[in-house]
Amino acid sequence: KAGVTQTPRYLIKTRGQQVTLSCSPISGHRSVSWYQQTPGQGLQFLFEYFSETQRNKGNFPGRFSGRQFSNSRSEMNVSTLELGDSALYLCASSLNGGVDTQYFGPGTRLTVL
């Protein structure tokens, strides 16, 4: 079974731009979660989607948003980029969310200049 895939793997943007990251979960998995990883804050939960609905969101500003499609693929969007948004963005999929184990993709490394 193919693992979680994320595209693109690397991105360079400038302040004020917006960016869209994509995540394809493991086949059959219906829950997708997003995490941000930075050297200072570590790994932090962004949001979780299940059946095209956002079930929960972490403590991030409204500039961070996402969506999930009927095939469980998910995208996250960051608008009006700030230097502090530079991070590794990791997507994780699980069967149905909840206590199911989350399997992570390789991440998208975003650099904001």
Added chain:
Amino acid sequence: AQKVTQAQTEISVVEKEDVTLDCVYETRDTTYYLFWYKQPPSGELVFLIRRNSFDEQNEISGRYSWNFQKSTSSFNFTITASQVVDSAVYFCALSEALEGGSEKLVFGKGTKLTVNP
């Protein structure tokens, strides 16, 4: 709130040495799950183990073993006869129940393990 503490920021060992990575957690929940993930330089978080709070049996998988002690809120990870390929950052994580039936993972800061030849 849930909290995971990995006090060891970096550990360096020589190949074939045994090494233990410490993890201490705080939670209000009576039912919870603990995890260990490995992050090699490529960046992907690789799942290693999941443990239910009701199951305090230690687990061994090849060179890896885990010691879960509820009394001390610890879930330590030991690598026996370490190898260079074990070099990575290791994260301990704790599940936190959220509204709507979902859960998120609360991660420790990670322990960077370097195994030298």
